[in-house]
Amino acid sequence: MAPRLLNRRDLEFMLYDWLDVESLAARPRFADHSRETFTAALDTAEQIATDLFAPHNKLSDRQEPQFDGERVSVIPEVKRALDAFSAAGLMAASQDYALGGMQLPLTVEKALTAYFTAANMATASYAFLTIGNANTLLKCASSAQVEHYVRPMLEGRWFGTMCLSEPQAGSSLSDISTRAEPDAGAPGQYRLSGNKMWISAGEHELAENIVHLVLAKIPGADGKLVPGVKGISLFIVPKFLDGGERNDIALAGLNHKMGNRGTTNCLLNFGEGRHRPGGRAGAIGYLVGREGQGLLNMFHMMNEARIGVGLAAAVLGYTGYLHALDYARERPQGRHPAAKDPSSPQLPIIAHTDVRRMLLAQKAYVEGALGLCLYSAHLVDDEHSGDTPEQRQRAGRLLEFLTPITKSWPSQWCLEANSLAIQVHGGYGYTREYNVEQFYRDNRLNQIHEGTHGIHGLDLLGRKATIHDGALLKTMGEEVRATVNTARGVRQLAAHADALDAAWRRIEQVTQALYGAPDLNQTLANATVYLEAVGHVVVAWIWLQQAMAAVAGLPEDDDFRRGKLQACRYFYQWELPKVQPQLDLLAALDTTTLDMQDAWF
């Protein structure tokens, strides 16, 4: 029996018992929906993921995409899986009916996503990049552009990419140098030239066309590019132009990754003259939204993409945990420390406390992480379709605060879960004959893309903790306190509530202390530690919510409920205390790393 991708009962517990997505059906946008339609969508996702995505996960790792200088070849199983995904309408699961969508809440859409990524992160990425691209255009493109580019993407006939980084501009997007020159005689049309790096799904033959969303700079009257982010605009640059002519986009090479190998990752050269649309060099592109608003428009996508990264990390951790659990139940090895008789039968390794430690840690990480991601998705629903302007604004603020954590925490701790899944398997887990080593390699990507771990630390402490006069942190604190106050009334959870309350108070004090530093470089010196500490407290809060839902909704003798409470206990006994030394370090405005000099290394 193949290990489960996810624990369906847990997913439904989160959606129905905890986040109460059924109540979303009361909103006009979701009026046709109900628990039945949500569950039917989950059934569809689980089946397609199991039947068409999971079976080639290993194969597409072993036979990664090849570039022969002309064409990129991808194993045929990838296209078959993605075609089935599109045919089921899943490219447009959360879109308006008018666009052919199902108008599912984003929370439910993310739960569907979870199945595909758990089954095959690399193949699923082609779809999710396309959805992200479409959502970006829906926010800022003209209606003609939506008709022309978004519709075929939502039908799954065309795929999409995001072209941000360049070889000299990765984390520092303000330094991009791709140029977009107005195309004489064609209003709104530009000719782009420049090199884009790390373009996932940048080239393949899985779809009829590829819609590249490209950040580039339009030169000023003096022919120079405007330094900084203000000069950045957003363009649609399709692989094939209307009429089928090939645009001037050339694949310079594929990057060969440690994991996530099934997704092509490309260096693309725009406008180098490899193709000559309209008889001359230069990639033809179309401005999206207003000039100079490119980064702002792209950030719509990036925030969504960041929840997607966190979710991918969470579910890779989740499926690894289920693999390890199955293995630990089946593999006999050793006896209890106090057992003296060597002729007694060996125990399944789950009988060893240290193996249960590794499983319980995985459970705490992956269910905490998945909960965080679904909670964030629910905030997107509230921001978009909440009943009142206040609810929508509040959800937006929480989402802004949580986004760097939702991206980073699962990327860090569900990688650790994957490492523990290997460890539970012993030597077997280190071999490619088993699945867990691939999850570990695949998951290592998630701390790097869509903003590195360190960048999100700067985002959280340098931006989210201070904008709107600290309103985001304040709103977040109100939510934490509301949970604390309710949990204090629940016998089994009162001590956890006190611990969470104390930890959050400490975060507020520490944030203030950091902004009391003599300069911004010192305030931000240890921003990554801040990200990690706040992240741990946030996940403790997520766990307390899950535990409350378990206590409120499930019978006392239910093993599932007991597991939730035990994982919550694990998080409070084993994990939350780890933030104390981190917060001590931050409160002391430690300058060890700031003082370190290049020459001393």
Added chain:
Amino acid sequence: MAPRLLNRRDLEFMLYDWLDVESLAARPRFADHSRETFTAALDTAEQIATDLFAPHNKLSDRQEPQFDGERVSVIPEVKRALDAFSAAGLMAASQDYALGGMQLPLTVEKALTAYFTAANMATASYAFLTIGNANTLLKCASSAQVEHYVRPMLEGRWFGTMCLSEPQAGSSLSDISTRAEPDAGAPGQYRLSGNKMWISAGEHELAENIVHLVLAKIPGADGKLVPGVKGISLFIVPKFLDGGERNDIALAGLNHKMGNRGTTNCLLNFGEGRHRPGGRAGAIGYLVGREGQGLLNMFHMMNEARIGVGLAAAVLGYTGYLHALDYARERPQGRHPAAKDPSSPQLPIIAHTDVRRMLLAQKAYVEGALGLCLYSAHLVDDEHSGDTPEQRQRAGRLLEFLTPITKSWPSQWCLEANSLAIQVHGGYGYTREYNVEQFYRDNRLNQIHEGTHGIHGLDLLGRKATIHDGALLKTMGEEVRATVNTARGVRQLAAHADALDAAWRRIEQVTQALYGAPDLNQTLANATVYLEAVGHVVVAWIWLQQAMAAVAGLPEDDDFRRGKLQACRYFYQWELPKVQPQLDLLAALDTTTLDMQDAWF
């Protein structure tokens, strides 16, 4: 320029300024040696490692050994490198002159080893397994066996393996079922049958012969195997018998690993009848030492192998750190948080505090780990050739205590260093076009083999902390206090000394508290946490020693000295405080993992 394998200045600082290996030359065994001969040996090792081991590290990962059902093929660069290693006399670097050795101290031999493993862990493993095999036989084999089997190994003509695990017996060696039946008419000769799993270097054509050291059980008069470890004996089972006949050992298959791919890892079937030496099935083997002493004899090797694993982990981390450092100095990206002018040039990323954090953490992990391994090797020298019986006994006790830590701490934290090296490289680090992702994959093995991480926790808390009425822990405490007392007299280090003293006191209290638990299962439930906490304190102690040596021996304005002190400061400010919540958890006799039930997962 290829990145350095190790920092030679640091290695010499550890050997000469800190561990004072020059003083070993005062011992009769090392009388011919001096700093000059040690340094000449380091030069040789560095050169061969750089010229012949490092260049094919990537290639042997990409083109891993292949088994066509008959023969195993390995890229030719591996044999060329190992032949050069043998030709330089390095197989016998620490052996007696009478055996063709150089009589180098083990501390120096391990420093040589460090170069080869940093250059190419997979290729180096063939040599180090052979050396370990030879050392085992030198401890317990007959002089005829030494002449016959050890000499060709020390000359590098024959290679060796250790065959312990079986498919049903990995961590639980007492459950092995390989049988050794006396071979009628040939005294001391046995016929072995059984399956051995995870046999590194178990098959190849790199040497003229392979000497397998095999654990097996001799049946009793009733034909049954004795349960438990008491029934285990040790056998030499050569691939080719005298006269060149092929022994009955068949390669059933290779394991395909995530990393360390260049070392063949084999499932070997003994006595299945594939070959018929002397006309019949059964692998011919020769008893080594006494019947029933197999595991005891093998443990000579395993303790040495465990230092070797720790050292491999340390130097994989070390070379990864140097790669990241070079990259951070060359890669321009971004500006300081307070810098407003986007047209100013981008800074090398080492100018960013968070990048320095990642580099400083790596430095603290890898130099701490390498120091721990060399310190342990020095204890082996003291145990073997110390001036007095007291010194030898004391060194033996410290070594026994430290061995599980020397194996485990580098395996955990230098893997983390490799992860940080990837992170410093950003997306580039995740690609196989760069080197660091391979270090990360290779290093993940080290938490698994030669006893998993959890097994060493049980060894440390369940055995080392209690045997000889707690004498090991007591001796260790005396060493720590001696360091504390000296360091208290050094202005810059007095605060660190106090912190170390407090941490060690806490460990003593916690150890007592753990043995106050109502039963052994509860005492040992969180043994892995104990291993990790004690390990962190031990490495803090190693760092304090290194800092004292730097202060005592180097001029104040020396950048190298400043780096040592800053890394020590990092360890005390950032790392040592992490043990507090671990020790709190242990002191509370936490039963979260013990209480967790299979059904609740």
